[in-house]
Amino acid sequence: MARPYPRERSNAWFLERWPYRVFVLRELSALFLALYMGVLLVLAARVHEGSSAFRDYVDALQSPLYLAFHAVALLFALLHSVTWFQAVPKGLPLRRGEQRVAPALLIGANYVAMLALTVLVLVVVLS
Amino acid sequence: MTQAPSDATTIRLEIARYRPEQDERPVLERYDVPYRHEWVVLDALNYLKDHIDGTLSYRWSCRMGICGSCGMMVNGVPKLTCSAFLRDYLPGPIRVEPMANFPVERDLVTVLDDFMEKFQAVKPWIIRDGEQPLEEGEYRQTPAQLADFKQFSMCINCMLCYAACPVYQHEDEFLGPAVLALAQRYNHDSRDQGKGERQELIWSDEGIWDCTFVGECSAVCPKHVDPAGAIQQAKVESTVGWYRSFLAPFGRG
Numbered sequence: 001m002a003r004p005y006p007r008e009r010s011n012a013w014f015l016e017r018w019p020y021r022v023f024v025l026r027e028l029s030a031l032f033l034a035l036y037m038g039v040l041l042v043l044a045a046r047v048h049e050g051s052s053a054f055r056d057y058v059d060a061l062q063s064p065l066y067l068a069f070h071a072v073a074l075l076f077a078l079l080h081s082v083t084w085f086q087a088v089p090k091g092l093p094l095r096r097g098e099q100r101v102a103p104a105l106l107i108g109a110n111y112v113a114m115l116a117l118t119v120l121v122l123v124v125v126l127s
Numbered sequence: 128m129t130q131a132p133s134d135a136t137t138i139r140l141e142i143a144r145y146r147p148e149q150d151e152r153p154v155l156e157r158y159d160v161p162y163r164h165e166w167v168v169l170d171a172l173n174y175l176k177d178h179i180d181g182t183l184s185y186r187w188s189c190r191m192g193i194c195g196s197c198g199m200m201v202n203g204v205p206k207l208t209c210s211a212f213l214r215d216y217l218p219g220p221i222r223v224e225p226m227a228n229f230p231v232e233r234d235l236v237t238v239l240d241d242f243m244e245k246f247q248a249v250k251p252w253i254i255r256d257g258e259q260p261l262e263e264g265e266y267r268q269t270p271a272q273l274a275d276f277k278q279f280s281m282c283i284n285c286m287l288c289y290a291a292c293p294v295y296q297h298e299d300e301f302l303g304p305a306v307l308a309l310a311q312r313y314n315h316d317s318r319d320q321g322k323g324e325r326q327e328l329i330w331s332d333e334g335i336w337d338c339t340f341v342g343e344c345s346a347v348c349p350k351h352v353d354p355a356g357a358i359q360q361a362k363v364e365s366t367v368g369w370y371r372s373f374l375a376p377f378g379r380g
């Protein structure tokens with residue numbers, strides 16, 4: 001009786017093709033969002049402690065290390081938004097009668113909402 | 128895609144051979160076959176078997192992307208070889224391997240038992256509490272009710288989605304993309320009443336919750352079944368169901 005060759009498992013599967021690499025980066029993006037939330041929380045705590053503590057922290061944030069972190073976190077935040085917006089129609093197959101609402105419309109709605117919220121935040125911050 | 132016919136006259140295939148009586152493990156062997164603009168990878172394999180090496184084993188039947196038996200890895204990506212044109216892989220070589228994530232029986236032929244078992248486990252047929260009397264006629268469905276599951280019914284069981292799924296590669300128990308899409312196909316059929324029977328398995332860890340939403344199953348699916356979508360939708364339904372049973376434990380689920 002012939003023996004089948006057992007199925008192969010790879011511990012580096014996530015490096016093997018681009019779709020897998022993007023998947024891993026997408027999952028990793030949550031870590032950077034969490035770290036950034038940490039920065040925001042510390043910032044809030046400093047505000048609570050008074051204006052000099054706040055200013056010291058803002059100064060510290062301007063160190064190259066923190067700036068680099070922010071740049072990386074921003075890239076991951078963008079990747080996070082793009083990949084998850086892309087995924088919305090998969091989990092939410094809205095239908096009008098027999099027709100599916102075009103996925104592009106659902107994805108677009110998320111970008112519009114993101115833009116609106118960003119503008120809102122900017123208006124609040126700058127006013 | 129329209130491409131001008133190429134000047135190539137031959138193209139190189141690198142084929143994974145596994146002959147259990149002589150090979151410890153699959154080995155790549157190289158063959159040069161004629162290049163024709165209108166040939167698909169399967170045509171090249173058939174030429175090879177007819178003219179160069181008759182011992183090559185692989186599965187195929189319809190040659191028109193409907194039987195689902197000719198799936199293989201082409202340059203590392205799961206493809207129906209009857210739909211993968213040589214011209215899209217110029218100048219070659221083209222690496223042809225058995226579908227990933229399955230044991231290999233011989234050459235390009237994989238062992239499908241695991242898929243077959245899981246396929247049956249989700250009860251992929253219409254389940255009813257009782258049949259309505261014959262004189263009431265057929266079970267009618269509106270176009271909207273049909274649209275609710277039609278996409279999931281287009282699956283041809285080619286298993287390309289399994290070859291693309293890293294979760295299936297690492298989790299023996301995972302039911303996998305096509306089988307979970309198939310469960311959705313019946314759960315969403317207005318004539319079916321078997322959702323409750325399928326629920327325990329589908330909503331378990333071996334079912335939808337093992338899925339980490341890599342999404343490659345949907346990318347490689349030749350029939351646009353979108354199994355990744357089916358699984359995410361089932362996750363939403365399972366979550367809603369859980370909250371419902373939590374908030375109203377004695378109500379209808």
Ligand code: SF4
Binds near residue numbers: 281285286353354
């Ligand atoms: S879901 Fe698509 S890729 Fe998976 S078995 Fe069915 S047709 Fe093939």
Ligand code: FES
Binds near residue numbers: 188194210
């Ligand atoms: S030979 Fe039937 S799908 Fe390719």
